[in-house]
Amino acid sequence: MRTWAEFTRLVRDSAALWWGRLAQLIGWFSLGYAVNELCGHVSTVLGGGQRILGTTIILLGIVAWVACLVLAVHSIGTDGNGETRLDVLAASLGPFMAVYGAWGLAEEQFDRLIQANLMAHGIDADEFSVNAGDWGFFLGFAIVAWLLQLALRLIARRRPSRGLQLAGAVVDGAWIFASFFVLREWAGRGFDWLTTRVAWRWLQSGWEGFLDVLPQVPVWFQLTLPDALRLFGDRLWDFVVPGFANAVLLPLIWVALVGTVFGRGEFSVEPLLRGTPGERAARLLDRGRHHPARSMARLAGSELREKYLPMAATLGLLREAGVRFMGVFLVLVASVQLAGSLIERGIQHLIGPRPLPDTLLYAPTLTYLVTLLTTTALLACYTAAYRRVEAAGASGVPGDVASERVRRSRRSPG
Template identity: 30%
Template sequence: MRVRTLEELLLLASESISLWLRGFTRLGFFYCLGWTVHILCVFASVLLGPVSQVVATLVFVVGVLALVTSLVLMIHALEPRLRAPATVSTDEPQDLETASVTVPRLVFQAQRRLPVVAAVIGPFLAVYAVWGLIDEQVNLLFSYNNVLRGADQIDYWSVSLTRVTFYLVLAAVTFVLKRLVDAVQRRVQRSGVAVLALLLEGLWVFASFLALAAAASDLRGWIGTRRVVVGVQSRWNALLDALPDWRLPFELTLPEALAGMVDLVWRTVLPGLSTTILLPLVWLALTATVFGWRDVTGRQVVTGERTQQVISSVRQRTADLGPLTALTTWVTADLQGKYLPVVHALRLVWRSGPSVMAAYLIWTALLTAAAQWVLVLARTVAGDLTNPELSVYLLFEELLHGLVFTTLLMASYAAAFDRALLGVMGEDQRSRRLRLARRRRATDTEAADAALDVR
C-alpha cells in the first residue's frame, strides 16, 4: 500500500509538472487576465462607494466573478492535453459504463469555453463561499476602503455587512432573473444571453453569501441563548467541575487538559481536516465538472434500492400537488443541473482507489505548504516597507505568487482527474500505449489497403 501510494505520488507529481509546463502559456494568460480584471474592479468599487453602493457592489461582484472564471478557463485550457479521454473513440460519444461508475459522454467531447463556464460557475462560487474564499475577497475590499476612505467614512464604503435586507432582496431578485434568463438561454443560444446568465449567477451566489455573513453574528447570538444550547454548556461545565484536579505534564490539570483537547479538536483539527482533505477533494470534483462530468441525474447520484423506493414514494405522493410541484421543480432546477454533478464526481474520486486519493491529497498538501513558505520567505526578504510601498509590493507578490502556484494547482487538479479517470476505466500507462499503438497500426493497415485498391 505504501509503495503503491509513493509510486502514485511520484507519477502524479511528474504528470502535474509536465501538464503545467506544456500548458503554462494559456494558464498564465487566463490567470493574469482574471487577476487584472479583479484588481481593477476592486479599485473601481472603492471609488464608486460614495456615488452608488449598489453599483459599487455590482462592480465588485464582476471582479470576483472574473477571478473565479479565470480558474475555470485555466482548467478548461488543459482539456486537450488529458490522456484518459484519448483512449476512447470520439466518433460516436456515449456514456462509458465501468464497473464502479458511469462516465458521462461529455468527458470525451471537446467543449466550448462559454457553455462550460456558465454550467460550472455556480458550484465554484459556492465552494468559494463555504470555505471562506469569498470572505477573503470581502476583507480585501474592506482594507482598500479603509486605506482610501478611512474608518470615519464607513457609510461611504462600497460594501458593508450591515445591509442584510438589501442583500436578501438582491439575492431573491437575481435568483428569479437568473431562472428566467436560463429559460431564455435554452431557447436562444446567444453569447450575450449566456454572459448575462453568468453575471446573474455570480451576483445571486455573492449576495446570498453576504446576507448569510451579515446575519451570522445575530444568529450565533440567538442560538447561544436557546435552552438546549445553554443546557449542553451547563452539563459540560458540570462535567469539568466534577473531574479531579490531577496534575498532568505541561503544568495542566485533568479538567484543563480535557477542555483544551476539545477546544483543539473544534477550532483546529476539524477546520484543518476540512481544508487539507475535503477542500482538495471538492476541487477535484469541480475539475471533473469542467471536463464534462455534468450530464448526470439524481438517480445516478443517489444509489441503493431502499433509497430509490423512498424517492419513488415521495414522487407518487407529490404528483397531485400541481402548481406546488411545478414551483418546487422550477426553484430546484439548478440543484440537479449544476450541483448534483459535483456530488456525483466525488464518486469518481472515491472509486479511483485509496492510493490515488492519498497521493493526490499528499501532493496538494505539499504544494499548499510550499506556497505558504514561499510567501513567508518573500516577505522576510522584502523587510520593512512603508504603507505605499507595502501596498504595491503586495499586489506584485500576489500576481507572481499566483502565476506560479495557482496555475500549478490547476494543472495538478487536471492531472489528478486524468489519473482517477484512468483508474476507474481500468487503464494504466502501459495498456494505454498498447491500445493507441493498435489503433495507429489499424489505421496504417487500412490506409495501405486503400492504396492497393486504388492501384
C-alpha cells in the same frame, strides 16, 4: 513504497499538466486577476454614495475571477469533448460560486476592499463603497439576480443566443454567491442566538461539571486530565474543525468542481437516487409534461443534474479511490501551498525592510506572482487527481492501470 509511488505519479501528472498548459493558465489567471482588481479599485473610488453600483461591480469582479478559474481548468483538458468555453462556463460557474460562497473564500477580498476604503475615505463607514455586514442588501441583490436569471431563461427558450447564455451564466454566479453570503451571515447569527439559550448553558454547565468530577491526574507534564479535556474541546472547535474543512474537505471539493468541467454527460442520476425518496419524486416528474409546476420542477431538476450531479459523482469516485490516494493528494496540495508561503517569505527576506512607499510598490506585484504560481499549480493538481479517479472509475482498477491511462490521455492530441 506503494504510497511513495502513488505520490510520485501524481506529482508527475500534475507537473506535466501544469507545464504543458502553462501559457493558457497564466493567461486566464492574469485576466481574472486584473478584472477583479480593477473592479475593486472602481468600487472603492465610487464611495458610499454609489453603494449599490459599487457592490454590484465588486460582485461582478468576483464572478469574473471565478469564471476565469473555470476556463483555466478547462484549458488543461486534453480530451476535447466538443463543448465550447461558453457551454462549460454556463454549466460550471454556479457550482464554483457556490463553493466560494459556502467557504467564504471572498471574505479576504472584502477585507482588502474595506482597507482600501479606509485609505480612500477615512474612518467614516458611510462613505465606504461596500458593507459586508449588510446581509439585507445582499438578500435583495440575490432576489433581483434570481428574477433576472429566470427572465433570461424564459427569453433564451424562445430565442436562444450566445449573448443570453453568457449573461445567464454571469447572473447565475452572482445570485448564487449573494445567496451563500446571506446564508453564512444567518448561520453565524443563528449560532450566536443558540449560545444565549438556556439549553446551551445547561450543556456548558454539564460539561464543566463532568470535568470537575474527573481526577486531577497529570497526563502531560503539569497538565491534568480535566485541563487536557478542556483544552481539547477548545481546540477542537477553534482549530480542528476549521482546519479539517479547509485542509481536507475543500481540496476534495475542488476535485469535484473539476468534475463539473469535464464530467458532464458521463454520469447518470439514477444510481444516486436508487433506493432514496428522490427516486419516487423523479418518477412523478416524468409524468404530466404540461403541468406548470412539474415543468418548473423539471427545469430545476435539469439544473441540479447538469451542474451538481458531476460533483456528487466525482466525490463518489474519490471515495472509491481509497484513503491512500486521498491522503497522497492532500499531502501534495499542502506541499504546494507550503511552497508558495515559503517562496513569498523568502522573497520578502531577500528584499528586507523598505520604506512604506517602496513596500506599497512591490507588495502587489509579489502577491500576484506568488498567487499565480500557487493557484495554477493547484489547478493542475486538482485536474490530475480528477483524471486519476475518473480513469480508475472507468476501468474499475485504481492505481497503476489508471495512471497509465491518464498518461496516455495526456499525450494524446486534443
